[in-house]
Amino acid sequence: MAKSDVFQIRTEEAPLLPAPISTTGIIGWMRQNLFSSISNTILTAIGIVIAYWMIAPFIQFAFIDAVWSGENREACLPEEGVHAGACWAYVKAYFPQFIYGRYPTDEIWRVNIVYILFALLLVPLAAPSAPLKKLNAILFLGIFPILAFVLLTGGHIGISFSTWVFVALLALVGVAIAGVQMFVGGRDLNGVMPVLVGFVGSAIVLGAVFLFVSVNFGLTEVETPVWGGLLVTLVIAVTGIVASLPLGIALALGRRSTMPIIKMVSIIFIEFWRGVPLITVLFMSSVMLPLFLPEGVTFDKLLRVLIGVTLFSAAYMAEVVRGGLQAIPKGQYEGAMALGLRFWPMMYLIILPQALKLVIPGIVNTFIGLFKDTTLVLIVGMFDLLGQIQSSFTDPTWSTPSTGHTGYLFAAIVFFIFCFGMSRYSIYMENRLHTGHKR
């Protein structure tokens, strides 16, 4: 080692230099994501041009050229040679119709109560951290529909005598089955309790529901043909999904059953409804269903559509639920059976709670699809949100070149807000539920 007098030992750390300006901050981000190569730069330019083509006319139409207030079409008529902007004044004038249809103005408070109740019950049900889920679900799925039915239609429905006979029969069947089980099957009272509770309980609940809807609360009757707008959209979508849930669960269980006939019937049902378009189902429910009914029995048009929509979405729901059932490991079934649980307790206590939790995103996605598909009812002559908007175009008071565009834009915004919101929720739930099942 050669000795040298000149040497240097650095005693303190060199100062940290900031990263080159070209790799950090907005410039670095742009270099990396927009202009990393020549082809990338060209793509960026093309993208910006496309975005400009799309956004600029939209902003021009919806905001800059838009007319925000006015009494009739005069306000929205464009001057000579100028492009017409959105006529928001027309939407403002028609807003109540878009939300309530032709529901009598004096009775609109009833619809509002239903809307508010719906929101109040749905929000805690959807928020995973809110307590009292079970009570909430019973209120939302059980009590709310009946309350909404009475509020919206006015209640005071005449219940025929045969309906009461049916309810009584249901209770009697329960008692009979329990009796057979006790005397022939040798079970004690505790053993037949589930059957008793199932049959007699549902008879009592049914009876209470029928009693409730037949009571006269002094509400004016509002017939369904005057319902319209968002009200009809929500009624069809929510009823369709809520009613199709139990049916879908039953079909999914049937499809996974070991009993060949039950399995076959379930498969045929599911594949049939999934194979045909909703519009033919709607035609069927509005044209063919009346033929199936005995003479003198008629169904409301809305009810017919609801039946069609429910059967249709039940098939989709069944496939969603089946996905959840398949995702439950076999050990869960075996564990439940090892504990001595029969089929229904096993499903009710062990399998379904896990499976249904897993398929919440799937159910929400089915709901989004159904929500969008409710627009189809306008083809069979009902006025959902889109139908109401479409029919408002014929009004000469607001006939301007831009009325149609504005109406469609409004409909698109409403549907987008609902569907996008729900799809975000579904993604959020998916991420939340994912944690426990990631291996």
Next chain:
Amino acid sequence: MSVMEQDSAGAPARASLLNDPKARGVFYQLVLIVALVTFGYVIVSNTITNLERQNIASGWGFLENTAGFGIIQALASYSETSSYGQALVVGFLNTLLVAIVGIFFATVIGFVVGIARLSDNWVISRLAYCYVELIRNVPLLLQIFFWYFAVLRAVPGKREKWSFFFDSFHLNIAGLRGPKPIWEPGSAWIAYAFIIAVVASFFIARWAHKRQDATGQQFPVFLTAIGLIIGLPVITYLLSGMPMHLEHPVFVETGPRIRQGFELNVGFNLIPEFLALTVALSIYTASFIAEIVRAGIQAVSHGQTEASHALGLRQSPTLRLVIIPQAMRVIIPPLTSQYLNLTKNSSLAVAIAFPDLVSVGGTVLNQTGQAIEIIGIWMAVYLSLSLITSAFMNWYNQRMALVER
């Protein structure tokens, strides 16, 4: 089990018949059958009485009656004197046409957007994201209305036009007009040349593949095939004395007002109903296909990309040879159901009166009142389309599926 059998000395212990799972199963299934048969019986007997009351003769005889209504787009020969059966066939062909054209464009747009969503370029991926979210969260019917009423009704009237593509395509309220190829005698040679080119490209591709396996040398198959498929028919066209010409639409601007506008049946015409329906269907379904494609590509692990880069493949062969073939396995099953959805959604044609199966059937239903037969035809047709498509796609899926050792 063995312990129990020993205890009962041969005869297995039997619980009461009520608790025997097998007996219960048979019982439940019998109950189901009885319930279904009763239900079916009630419905059928109700229907028969109702039909009798309304004086509607059931049966298929009405299919031979004269339809008496016109159809604006018919792929088979059809006139007002044709029968209801022929009208339904024409409607069915229109459904097929919309479905096939729609599936083609939806696939193309869907793949482009799906790949664009994974682009490194922020602007492009954001654009693709906005496309997907905007389109799939707005009802299809609204989009059909938008394209039909707001776009295609807002184009110039009958006596004006918008022209584009070097003045060869024209758009006005009567639809899209363009040049139509007119085949003269001798033009069959062009078709033969085309077929020969396709077959030749196929064999060249096989030969090139074999040679590459054996020697490692590559052959520009794609360029050769393109050259053959385009070049050969063009050469035949020139050699055989140009037996084909384009018939351009004729636009009359002078003369009596009633005669102004495009001449009927000259050139190639797409009616606005067809345009609106296919555009809306393609764009709507493409947004779903884009998500499927994105998910499929993301399902291929990143290690595959890295490994193929390590082998020296560039970006494009990596995508073509490594990523896409693996992603296709994930993509195909949901893609099938999107194709089926598109086919079923084409029934929304009835909302803008495009004469598809449902629309024509609706007219027939209104005229004859044969609700059960018409709805039966609809359901049978859509069900069999569904079953055929899914059968085909299952076959294709099996071919594409992972070959395991």
